[in-house]
Amino acid sequence: MRGTLYIVAAPSGAGKSSIVNAVLARDPNICLSISFTSRAPRPGERHAEHYHFVSAPEFERMVEAGDFFENALVHGDWKGTARQSVEPQLASGMDVLLEIDWQGARQVRDKVPDAVSVFILPPSRQALEHRMRGRGQDSEEVIAQRLAAAREEMSHYIEFDYVIVNENFAVAVDEMCAIFTTSRLRREAQVARHSRLITQLLADE
Structure with a gap:
């Protein structure tokens, strides 16, 4: 059966990449594009x-x-x-995760309406700024620009299926894995995966 396409988006500094990497290390049935x-x-x-x-x-x-x-x-x-x-992996039955921004997510949903989307929020604006500064890679001007952009980015959370608040990293990873598990247990997916079993269970004696 065809794999599921997952979209994960977040403002810069919300911890998206760290969560995604931890999830990929735990779940062998999904790959990162x-x-x-x-x-x-x-x-x-x-x-x-x-x-x-x-x-x-x-x-x-x-x-x-x-x-x-x-x-x-x-x-x-x-x-x-x-x-x-993306396409070859989905066709082979592998789930694919896209770590992209909200603009890209909107384009993907137009092409793949059944894609499952997740938006990651920071626990506060102060925490977001602290994480940006903690990288030690950007100038004050760049940080100010990213903070302003983050407010705009976060306003698009409403376009996503699920929202995770990254206050506790371990909990956020568990929640992301739970989304994958729940998605795979949807009726349509389970019918495709277990069609033979369901036919046998419902057959007349």
Whole structure:
């Protein structure tokens, strides 16, 4: 049966990547789609592991070629999910997780209405700012821009199926895993997965 597409979005600094990485380590039935971006790598980021890093002209060439499942301009840089990172995995029955922003999530939902979407919120604006500063990677000007953008991003939580507040990291990871489990237990998925069993159970003696 076809895999399920999951969308996870959050403002910068909400802990999205940490939660996603912890969930992927726990759940072998889901894989992460590695996004493309035109921005430069941050300290510690590696090509094809955190992102596929390409130049802006190369990214725009890929957009014109129709290579992307979704793409958006985020904080002045392009980000997008290539079709080859999603479709083959779903067709093979593997669940795929997209770690993207709300703009990309909207594009994906238009193409895949049954995608399951999750938005992660910080426990407070103070905690969000503290996490941004804790990275030690951005200037004060960049932090101010990201905080302003975060308010706009968080206003789109209403477009998502589930909302997780990342106040306690371990709890947030458990909640994300619970969403995956619940999704796999939906009637339609279970009927497709256990059609033979259901037929046998309902057969006349």
